Amino acid sequence: MNTWVLIDTETDGLYAPIHAIEVAAQKFDGLCPVGDPIQVFINHGIEIPFEATEVHGYTTEFIEENGLSPIDAYARLRAYIGNNPVVSHYLQFDWTRVLMPELMRLRIPPIGRPGFCTWLLSRRALPEHLTHKLDHLRDYYDLACTRPHSALGDVEATTDLLQRIIFPRLTSINFDSIKKVYEFATMRPLLRCKCLIQDLDFETESRRLAETRREEKKRQEVVKRVHENIHSIPTLINEHELIEEEHDIIFMGRKFLFTGKMAFGLRAQAQKEVQLRGGLIPTSKHLSNDIDYLILGEDKEAGWTRLLHGGKLTSAFLNKFQHPSSKLHIVREEAFRSALLK
Structure with missing residues (x-):
């Protein structure tokens, strides 16, 4: 998995059938990006709902003017991605809910194969954050991004997040290859990841967490009994x-x-x-x-x-x-x- 591709999509909505109207991708070799990213607009001949335009700014007219046919667009993406692993900040959405159903609907053979999710990786590598939405991380780390809420802008921001923040942090604890990054992105429990990142003892933190959960359970029981007027x-x-x-x-x-x-x-x-x-x-x-x-x-x-x-x-x-x-x-x-x- 030394060569892999980071992608992002913008769509006409969140509910099936979902049409990708912009796909952007950045190829990596190991932990380093290779060459320039690719950006493709896709014209499915559909109306872009106002609610979707409010998010990403793309109108029906813009897509009609700038979009390729689905066949041509995915041919370009296939030439760029090949059969390499595909990574995104919400892989469950971009891969599972957008690209795979769309390719099946268009009767186009699969492009690439699923890799890891950078949102899941961020949860493990950046435990100090309460949320790992790209909007939050982009603002917090001032990530490079030409246009927020565009597929290209989000690929740029995620690339910067990986290169400047996450990969150096993981390299410092000997997760210094893409194979090891993939291992870290899927490691459980998350507490083990936190302990590795923050140099904490896992057994000690596990006991502390268990005690915290027991105390919280006791608190919830007291609150429940208060609401039931059982306690004075x-x-x-x-x-x-x-x-x-x-x-x-x-x-x-x-x-x-x-x-x-x-x-x-x-x-x-x-x-x-x-x-x-x-x-x-x-x-x-x-x-x-x-x-x-x-x-x-x-x-x-x-x-x-x-x-x-x-x-x-x-x-x-x-x-x-x-x-x-x-x-x-x-x-x-x-x-x-x-x-x-x-």
Whole structure:
């Protein structure tokens, strides 16, 4: 597999029958591109839907003027690709859903054979990214590209990604041939790839991941039981130590919400004290993502500990339990009263 061809397609849509209206390709020898890429426009004599034109910019008129007949276009591609492995950033789409069905529909013998997918390779070689869409990688690495969302532009960007980012990274861990790159592109589990790239111990990371999954499963079970009103929310808040015991409350510009009857007195008076110090009181009585402080009223008979399944209390618990680093602070009335005296 020393010689292989990177391709990309632009089409008239995403649903069968899919017609390729542009195909671009770049030949490689090992890890290096060879010669110039090829670009072919294909005129199937069909209307290009507006939704497709919105993506790639090609109109029916443009394809009629610049496109070759399918027979001539694929003859040119066959001369360039031969029987070499075909690689693309979404091989499942470009090869399986576009080229192979189209060649069968046109009764043209197969061109090339399936190679590896550079999207799958990117997932393994670039584990620090949450997404490996070409748009994201092109912007992040400032990849060479004459025209985004064109087959030629995407081939250029993928070539630059491979040459400048992925191949050097893989070469540094001894995956220094196209045969080894193919092996890496299909390696499982992905955690092993991450460990190779980031020089981590696989066994240690496997144990850590397993523990994380166990903890997440426990969290999901707690959340499920909360939604089913099985747990007492005050008990859960105490058990998970979500109340901040030592926190310097900042009033200026912060939003305060109260729940439970206050021993301090009327809630309206507490809200007035907040506003006098530059704090904000939301118009809604529901806990939203912009709330900074939830103050727990501590009246003996009707304080927060009596709100077994209160709306604000439940929302606050789920907020802190699922997102420990959220901006929300859950504070007892006693701490709030102390802050008023400072």
